[in-house]
Amino acid sequence: MLKVKTPKEVMEIIKSEFFPLENCEYVPLEEALGRVLSKDIKAEEFVPNFDRSTVDGWAVRACDSFGCSEAVPAELKIAGEVKMGEKPHFELKEGCCAQIPTGGALPQGADCVQMLEYSESYGDGSVGILKAAAPGQNLIRRGDDVYPGKRVLEKGRVLRPQDIGALAAMGVVSVPVAKRLKIGVISTGDELVTADKKPNYGEIRDVNGYAISALLREFGAEVIYYGIIKDSEELLLRWAEKALKDCDGLIISGGSSVGQKDGAEKVISAVGELLFHGIAVKPGKPTIMGKAGGKPVFGLPGHPAAAFLMTKLFVLPLLSVLMGRKDKEYCVSAVLSENISANHGRAEILSVRLKKEGSGMIAEPVRGKSGLISVLSSSDGYIIIERDREGLPAGSEVQVYLN
Amino acid sequence: MLKVKTPKEVMEIIKSEFFPLENCEYVPLEEALGRVLSKDIKAEEFVPNFDRSTVDGWAVRACDSFGCSEAVPAELKIAGEVKMGEKPHFELKEGCCAQIPTGGALPQGADCVQMLEYSESYGDGSVGILKAAAPGQNLIRRGDDVYPGKRVLEKGRVLRPQDIGALAAMGVVSVPVAKRLKIGVISTGDELVTADKKPNYGEIRDVNGYAISALLREFGAEVIYYGIIKDSEELLLRWAEKALKDCDGLIISGGSSVGQKDGAEKVISAVGELLFHGIAVKPGKPTIMGKAGGKPVFGLPGHPAAAFLMTKLFVLPLLSVLMGRKDKEYCVSAVLSENISANHGRAEILSVRLKKEGSGMIAEPVRGKSGLISVLSSSDGYIIIERDREGLPAGSEVQVYLN
Numbered sequence: 029m030l031k032v033k034t035p036k037e038v039m040e041i042i043k044s045e046f047f048p049l050e051n052c053e054y055v056p057l058e059e060a061l062g063r064v065l066s067k068d069i070k071a072e073e074f075v076p077n078f079d080r081s082t083v084d085g086w087a088v089r090a091c092d093s094f095g096c097s098e099a100v101p102a103e104l105k106i107a108g109e110v111k112m113g114e115k116p117h118f119e120l121k122e123g124c125c126a127q128i129p130t131g132g133a134l135p136q137g138a139d140c141v142q143m144l145e146y147s148e149s150y151g152d153g154s155v156g157i158l159k160a161a162a163p164g165q166n167l168i169r170r171g172d173d174v175y176p177g178k179r180v181l182e183k184g185r186v187l188r189p190q191d192i193g194a195l196a197a198m199g200v201v202s203v204p205v206a207k208r209l210k211i212g213v214i215s216t217g218d219e220l221v222t223a224d225k226k227p228n229y230g231e232i233r234d235v236n237g238y239a240i241s242a243l244l245r246e247f248g249a250e251v252i253y254y255g256i257i258k259d260s261e262e263l264l265l266r267w268a269e270k271a272l273k274d275c276d277g278l279i280i281s282g283g284s285s286v287g288q289k290d291g292a293e294k295v296i297s298a299v300g301e302l303l304f305h306g307i308a309v310k311p312g313k314p315t316i317m318g319k320a321g322g323k324p325v326f327g328l329p330g331h332p333a334a335a336f337l338m339t340k341l342f343v344l345p346l347l348s349v350l351m352g353r354k355d356k357e358y359c360v361s362a363v364l365s366e367n368i369s370a371n372h373g374r375a376e377i378l379s380v381r382l383k384k385e386g387s388g389m390i391a392e393p394v395r396g397k398s399g400l401i402s403v404l405s406s407s408d409g410y411i412i413i414e415r416d417r418e419g420l421p422a423g424s425e426v427q428v429y430l431n
Numbered sequence: 432m433l434k435v436k437t438p439k440e441v442m443e444i445i446k447s448e449f450f451p452l453e454n455c456e457y458v459p460l461e462e463a464l465g466r467v468l469s470k471d472i473k474a475e476e477f478v479p480n481f482d483r484s485t486v487d488g489w490a491v492r493a494c495d496s497f498g499c500s501e502a503v504p505a506e507l508k509i510a511g512e513v514k515m516g517e518k519p520h521f522e523l524k525e526g527c528c529a530q531i532p533t534g535g536a537l538p539q540g541a542d543c544v545q546m547l548e549y550s551e552s553y554g555d556g557s558v559g560i561l562k563a564a565a566p567g568q569n570l571i572r573r574g575d576d577v578y579p580g581k582r583v584l585e586k587g588r589v590l591r592p593q594d595i596g597a598l599a600a601m602g603v604v605s606v607p608v609a610k611r612l613k614i615g616v617i618s619t620g621d622e623l624v625t626a627d628k629k630p631n632y633g634e635i636r637d638v639n640g641y642a643i644s645a646l647l648r649e650f651g652a653e654v655i656y657y658g659i660i661k662d663s664e665e666l667l668l669r670w671a672e673k674a675l676k677d678c679d680g681l682i683i684s685g686g687s688s689v690g691q692k693d694g695a696e697k698v699i700s701a702v703g704e705l706l707f708h709g710i711a712v713k714p715g716k717p718t719i720m721g722k723a724g725g726k727p728v729f730g731l732p733g734h735p736a737a738a739f740l741m742t743k744l745f746v747l748p749l750l751s752v753l754m755g756r757k758d759k760e761y762c763v764s765a766v767l768s769e770n771i772s773a774n775h776g777r778a779e780i781l782s783v784r785l786k787k788e789g790s791g792m793i794a795e796p797v798r799g800k801s802g803l804i805s806v807l808s809s810s811d812g813y814i815i816i817e818r819d820r821e822g823l824p825a826g827s828e829v830q831v832y833l834n
Contacts, residue, residue, distance in 0.1 A: 113622035115632040133633035193642025194808040196626040219516035223599040229518040230536035239596025400576040405597040
């Protein structure tokens with residue numbers, strides 16, 4: 029029998045046994061998308077570095093426009109025209125204005141911009157302003173976006189397109205990011221063949237090697253797939269040792285039960301330290317975690333859905349710790365379509381399909397034996413039913429983790 | 432003045448003017464993650480192709496176990512042992528059983544498996560079964576996962592890791608996917624400099640070239656960034672023509688207003704057909720859509736947040752049409768932290784930060800002039816306030832689109 033840990037205990041073990049690797053590298057801005065920022069980014073300049081018009085119009089001194097109206101326009105002398113990308117070489121005196129395009133630099137003396145729509149041209153070198161403008165109106169001030177010392181992006185953030193934009197604005201063209209983790213994946217089982225082979229009776233194609241590798245790649249890791257190793261402790265040990273030399277972590281899929289041929293636990297104990305064997309969760313109970321030279325080693329159930337979900341729930345959070353990655357995780361709220369009974373004593377992970385209904389979402393449990401890859405593939409996400417719940421009635425509001 | 436379309440009208444134009452390109456290519460399974468499936472995938476085989484035990488135990492004929500208990504075990508003769516990955520070369524006769532590992536093939540004659548835990552060994556070639564088993568118990572039946580003709584994955588799906596697993600299970604190692612779209616990006620504006628330059632007074636760094644390219648890449652497109660083109664209709668036209676030769680679509684950032692130097696509309700009209708100029712949305716109003724030789728051409732506002740949001744709201748959905756991509760979009764429900772006033776006459780896009788509170792989420796509007804890239808970068812998503820709403824009171828439930 030396995031002495032199981034609760035999911036919460038597993039997360040505590042992950043946080044107490046593993047630490048950020050703090051191995052940073054610099055990548056060009058164009059390649060930084062999806063990488064994990066390894067240093068806080070503070071601005072060193074003002075963005076923009078000048079007061080900027082947000083409209084096409086007239087740069088004016090606000091006080092010159094006070095009290096004007098369509099009936100009684102403020103007549104201002106045109107002192108010049110602001111050119112895009114250039115510093116205006118004139119100063120705005122009392123009673124004067126200057127034409128300014130969207131994005132143009134406000135001339136000295138001016139303190140706001142009035143839109144073209146609220147002006148009339150007199151054709152004699154002067155214009156009438158038809159509506160009063162307030163100081164600061166239609167302007168982005170110097171430093172409104174960022175200013176020196178402002179922390180714009182926080183260490184640990186996974187860089188999104190808008191963050192790439194913010195880095196561009198600040199001129200950060202070489203970006204400090206956590207090095208990509210290199211994770212080894214080994215599938216083990218005498219019954220396994222690669223996806224390109226036609227299985228004989230009694231054989232099945234390896235699913236986990238492909239699905240878990242894809243999950244890790246999607247998460248930003250580099251994956252070395254060592255292929256299918258036969259159920260032999262000696263062979264498995266040799267490959268695990270090799271993988272741990274090459275990689276920052278290792279996942280062994282299959283052989284994680286306590287059966288005769290389930291060598292993962294022994295191999296993990298042989299290469300390092302066994303942290304636990306068994307998690308109180310369904311599917312996924314026979315999951316092993318170990319540590320070898322500070323590197324994580326997982327033994328996952330051969331069962332594809334279990335291996336997949338254990339990777340999502342525990343392997344990726346561990347890799348987050350190693351990379352110093354700070355993710356915000358969001359769930360989609362939905363209403364359960366039917367009653368669900370759950371097992372006592374273990375948290376249960378239930379695959380669901382999401383459907384729009386009115387302004388909300390309905391979560392429909394996906395039928396079929398849990399653990400089939402087709403069940404996982406036809407679902408949009410999963411809900412977690414805590415171990416102390418006997419189940420959930422139809423109509424319950426549930427939080428769906430997206431697949 | 433722009434004659435604006437509503438967002439709904441824009442979506443209708445996208446759907447009526449553009450069509451799937453139907454240009455498919457085959458990629459190796461290992462490279463199919465995130466690609467758009469271009470054909471339905473139907474199974475051609477049974478997976479698994481045999482009845483498979485889900486536990487370590489004894490393959491039995493259920494009827495031989497009926498009525499047994501711990502007090503009165505069913506004593507069965509051991510007829511053999513099932514080896515992983517092999518077809519059992521014996522048939523189970525009445526009163527017999529066979530040892531079977533998790534994943535082993537059920538021998539002929541047996542119709543279920545009883546767990547090892549519910550048996551006792553007599554050491555004389557027979558075992559006692561301590562609990563009755565029902566036919567089918569602890570089995571995955573042949574074809575339970577997939578069977579010939581079953582549509583497992585639908586055309587248009589963006590392939591997730593679990594879909595890669597399902598393809599592996601079916602032996603699909605060469606995957607039909609929509610070709611990657613190649614999208615050209617041109618930034619225009621005399622005030623722009625590249626991110627590696629220090630802007631002079633009146634200049635700013637190009638943000639859109641980087642942020643929009645990243646957004647398109649994240650969406651799976653290949654991007655050719657043509658750099659910054661000066662505000663010259665002639666130059667812009669020449670580069671737009673070149674880009675449309677190279678690419679499946681073009682985005683021109685900047686020059687989309689109706690100002691003197693805003694040449695995007697003229698250039699789009701010159702290379703093809705102008706579909707509309709102006710969307711009733713804030714920010715993002717001066718957005719242009721055109722079509723040149725069936726290819727989409729967008730003119731986006733230079734304003735970074737507007738350009739970014741218009742790309743999310745309209746460019747990516749259009750690219751989805753071209754790729755035959757069917758996305759499910761999910762929102763996160765949250766409660767608005769404060770009163771929001773909105774403009775009449777235009778839908779408003781409001782950036783928000785999400786915070787956990789209790790079991791729900793709070794959406795906090797991100798302060799700062801809308802449209803600054805730092806506002807976008809410090810937000811987690813956005814809400815859309817429809818044009819017919821004057822605003823939203825604090826405590827409203829809102830749907831947040833994640834950034």
